[in-house]
Amino acid sequence: MAITVLASGTQTVSALDTQYTLDNDTDGKTIVLAIDLANMVNDDVLKINIQTKILSGDTLQDAYEAIYAHVQGQPNVYSVPVPANIEHLVRIEQTDGGTTRAYKWALLALD
Amino acid sequence: MWYLFIEIATSRLVSQGSQPVVSLPAGIKQITLGSKPPAEEMYDPATETYIPRPAPVWEDRLADIEANADYSDATQNLNAAKKAKLRNALLFLLGNARYRRQNEPVPVEGGNP
Amino acid sequence: MGRWPLYGSSRFESLGVSGSTDYGTSFTPGASDSKSGTWTQIVAATAEDASGILVIITDAQNDDALIDIAIGGAGSEKVLLSNLIFSGRDFTSIHYYFPIHIPKGTRLSVDGQNSAAAPTAMKCQIILFTQGFNPGGALGIVDTYGANTGDSGGTEIDPGGTANTKGGWTEVVASTSRPIRYINMAFGFRDTFTQTDKYYRVDLGVGASTAEKVIIGDIVFVKSSTTDIFLPSNMGFPVSIPSGSRLSVNMQSQDTDATDRLTDVVLYGVA
Numbered sequence: 001m002a003i004t005v006l007a008s009g010t011q012t013v014s015a016l017d018t019q020y021t022l023d024n025d026t027d028g029k030t031i032v033l034a035i036d037l038a039n040m041v042n043d044d045v046l047k048i049n050i051q052t053k054i055l056s057g058d059t060l061q062d063a064y065e066a067i068y069a070h071v072q073g074q075p076n077v078y079s080v081p082v083p084a085n086i087e088h089l090v091r092i093e094q095t096d097g098g099t100t101r102a103y104k105w106a107l108l109a110l111d
Numbered sequence: 112m113w114y115l116f117i118e119i120a121t122s123r124l125v126s127q128g129s130q131p132v133v134s135l136p137a138g139i140k141q142i143t144l145g146s147k148p149p150a151e152e153m154y155d156p157a158t159e160t161y162i163p164r165p166a167p168v169w170e171d172r173l174a175d176i177e178a179n180a181d182y183s184d185a186t187q188n189l190n191a192a193k194k195a196k197l198r199n200a201l202l203f204l205l206g207n208a209r210y211r212r213q214n215e216p217v218p219v220e221g222g223n224p
Numbered sequence: 225m226g227r228w229p230l231y232g233s234s235r236f237e238s239l240g241v242s243g244s245t246d247y248g249t250s251f252t253p254g255a256s257d258s259k260s261g262t263w264t265q266i267v268a269a270t271a272e273d274a275s276g277i278l279v280i281i282t283d284a285q286n287d288d289a290l291i292d293i294a295i296g297g298a299g300s301e302k303v304l305l306s307n308l309i310f311s312g313r314d315f316t317s318i319h320y321y322f323p324i325h326i327p328k329g330t331r332l333s334v335d336g337q338n339s340a341a342a343p344t345a346m347k348c349q350i351i352l353f354t355q356g357f358n359p360g361g362a363l364g365i366v367d368t369y370g371a372n373t374g375d376s377g378g379t380e381i382d383p384g385g386t387a388n389t390k391g392g393w394t395e396v397v398a399s400t401s402r403p404i405r406y407i408n409m410a411f412g413f414r415d416t417f418t419q420t421d422k423y424y425r426v427d428l429g430v431g432a433s434t435a436e437k438v439i440i441g442d443i444v445f446v447k448s449s450t451t452d453i454f455l456p457s458n459m460g461f462p463v464s465i466p467s468g469s470r471l472s473v474n475m476q477s478q479d480t481d482a483t484d485r486l487t488d489v490v491l492y493g494v495a
Contacts, residue, residue, distance in 0.1 A: 070327075215420050
């Protein structure tokens with residue numbers, strides 16, 4: 001099976017401590033978030049959050065969260081595969097550092 | 112504000128922190144202080160308050176030596192001038208180890224036998 | 225299922241030490257509990273991406289100090305590790321390890337503050353660890369909780385006046401700013417240089433007052449009359465603590481002396 005791109009784009013962070021939704025959908029796929037952190041500089045702190053549901057009647061809850069700080073030596077970052085069979089919500093939030101950072105991203109489906 | 116949480120039966124300090132507790136567990140009471148107590152104070156279960164921490168008591172190892180029976184016996188026939196010189200030599204040797212806490216051993220520790 | 229060796233090909237990079245008689249880069253911390261404001265370079269540019277950092281501080285005088293490690297070019301330093309507590313007696317070496325990512329080409333520097341009015345130079349060595357493909361242990365950022373820049377120490381913990389009985393939970397932080405996946409608990413002895421040989425046990429707890437839950441409990445450490453320092457000076461553990469958590473410490477000691485029994489604690493949460 002081929003890897004497909006469910007959604008992609010460039011998210012510009014214009015304010016700190018503000019959540020930006022990259023994608024919220026019910027594709028029912030195993031998703032991987034790929035995000036380019038090349039624009040991060042020292043003092044920047046970025047939080048990446050993926051929420052899912054276990055059962056169809058649930059509310060979304062945190063499944064994975066990763067925090068990246070300062071310049072990144074390996075800027076192309078991939079999340080772990082998340083089997084989001086019901087719904088997924090993928091967000092980023094910059095909590096420290098400068099603003100107007102642009103983050104290129106793609107939400108990949110492995111199945 | 113600072114909050115103390117005290118076991119009612121024993122006056123033991125169970126917890127302390129910056130946030131009050133709305134529903135206290137059974138057997139615990141909350142005391143509110145205006146600010147976190149300084150390091151110079153300590154909790155006293157008898158009064159359920161913070162009281163001044165007692166100042167450390169220092170003992171003088173020079174006095175320990177002078178009270179030693181062998182030392183007394185060896186120096187009892189020395190004149191005042193020689194006793195003063197011996198005292199100065201001991202102070203030189205003791206250096207920063209001259210003063211000890213009450214529960215610290217009299218012999219200076221450290222070094223390899 | 226086959227195994228994928230995520231931790232293969234480890235290497236380390238030793239920084240700040242050169243030559244057989246060198247034991248670290250000398251730097252002079254600020255006096256009387258104030259940072260010097262002068263960053264001393266440890267390395268101009270790291271050779272490879274790293275997934276862990278070991279900071280080694282040595283000193284030859286009796287004092288308390290708080291040490292910062294920064295990244296970034298001269299004049300653009302940003303603090304990476306803040307207020308690493310150092311409680312020293314005569315000749316002390318303290319080691320801190322954090323599993324965080326540091327990219328290749330990073331300039332690392334050091335600064336600090338010291339409780340002494342005229343501190344002498346301290347030394348700093350840094351060792352970076354680089355793991356193989358997809359180093360699973362590398363985290364992003366270290367937050368410091370409980371440091372006290374007013375006396376170059378930490379949060380005072382009193383094990384109480386009854387020997388071998390926990391003295392009660394003392395809050396170190398009311399609400400953590402980020403989730404914590406690795407925590408380092410460090411100790412200082414508040415400039416008390418007349419210690420006796422005594423055992424301690426320490427609990428780290430999470431939760432509101434009167435509802436603290438022990439997440440790491442009854443860890444034994446000692447203080448020595450010979451060295452006057454706590455051994456070990458700090459210890460690190462993998463944990464899973466959500467952001468917004470209250471962290472507190474409970475402690476017991478064999479020592480009942482009202483001054484000598486006291487310790488300082490600083491927590492370093494890695495997210």
